[in-house]
Amino acid sequence: MSDGSITRQTHLFVRAADDASRALSRWLGRPTRISVRRLEALPLERAVGVLGEGEGPLVACAMRISGAIDGILVLACDDPSGLALADMLLGRAAGTSTEWGELETSAAVETANIIGCAYLNAMTLSEGPQGTTPGDAEVLPTPPWFVRDFAAAVMEGVMLSQASDGATIFLTHTDFVIEDSPVTCSLLFVPGAGIRTDA
Amino acid sequence: MTHPPAPSRRNADVAPTPPATRPTAFHTNAIGIGEIGVARHEGVLRTFVGSCIGLAIFDQRQRVAGLAHIMLPDSKGDLSQPGRYADTAIPEMMRLLRDAVGGLNLRLAAKMVGGAKMFAFQSGVTVGDQNVAAVERILQGLGIPVLARDCGGERGRRVSFDITNGEMRVETLGLPPAIL
Secondary structure (H helix, E strand, O other): OOHHHHHHHHHHHHHHHHHHHHHHHHHHOOOEEEEEEEEEEEEHHHHHHHOOOOOOEEEEEEEEEEEOOOEEEEEEEEHHHHHHHHHHHHOOOOOOOOOOOHHHHHHHHHHHHHHHHHHHHHHHHHOOOOOOOOOOOOEEEOOOEEEEEEHHHHHHHHHHHOOOOOOEEEEEEEEEEEOOEEEEEEEEEEEOOOOOOOO | OOOOOOOOOOOOEEOOOOOOOOOOOOOEEEOOOOOEEEEEOOOEEEEEEOOOEEEEEEEOOOOEEEEEEEOEOOOOOOOOOHHHEHHHHHHHHHHHHHHHOOOOOOOOEEEEEEOOOOOOOOOOOOHHHHHHHHHHHHHHHHOOOEEEEEEOOOOOEEEEEEOOOOEEEEEOOOOOOEEO
């Protein structure tokens, strides 16, 4: 993984975070800030450890992306962070959500949808995949799929969905601040064949 | 033992392992993605699986067992990390088991879990399905009976194999643990 590749992905995530901040602010009607604190390019085996060694439950919303760009985008967090985010998104007092019901799940999925679409827009508008003109690439995301499971099992499922045994993932540590209340989540992009990871 | 980190020998005799595998001297030993652990006499081998397979092969008389975390069905000739693939992990684990007992004859049996479909956008014959089929086919070809299995579904599993009694404990979030 070259420095150039990481730099390019960092620009994409930062731009996507800006777009997603605006979209979430509009949706919530409250000031919302999503910021990328750090980005890493890792073999997936190591990324599993980054998300907690698999012991505790992990909440993830995954979108499969196909078309001109191929990969899986995952928004992941632990239970406390995810439920805190749900409270913010649903306009509830902190600590109201204690388990993943339909509303909490829906809030997480909607967040993933907004962030995912912002990321895809940033990716296609910034450069597009190889051989395409920026802005012309047709990209087809699936609806986000909500999973709450062991972190290791989730990450393994992401990698094997790509039928790849050597996947490099881009992992961002992302801060959400909604009306001055912070929540930390991770946003991951597992690139498929249409994305250069070696340039 | 030629590869770092050198394990302590607290509870189990340890089979020599190549760099792609993890030495298993600890009482409870975590097996990572694409790794193989082998231990003798006592101890617990643990791993997490989603679409991958957690395969235990063991001889209860000899109190020797291995646990592999198999990612994909076919190595396509890649021998660099034998624990990753069904067609290389199983022969490698058998070699490690034989080494662990000093070449004694083994009467091997297997237990397996995993092969889940973790995401709805996985369609058709999933990698998990292919993993299950490949492991079963290879074990059948080697004459190793599968005594218990918990495969498929849509949930990840935490797997613990106890060498002292040959029990495989399978935990799924939100459900009581099962003993295979």
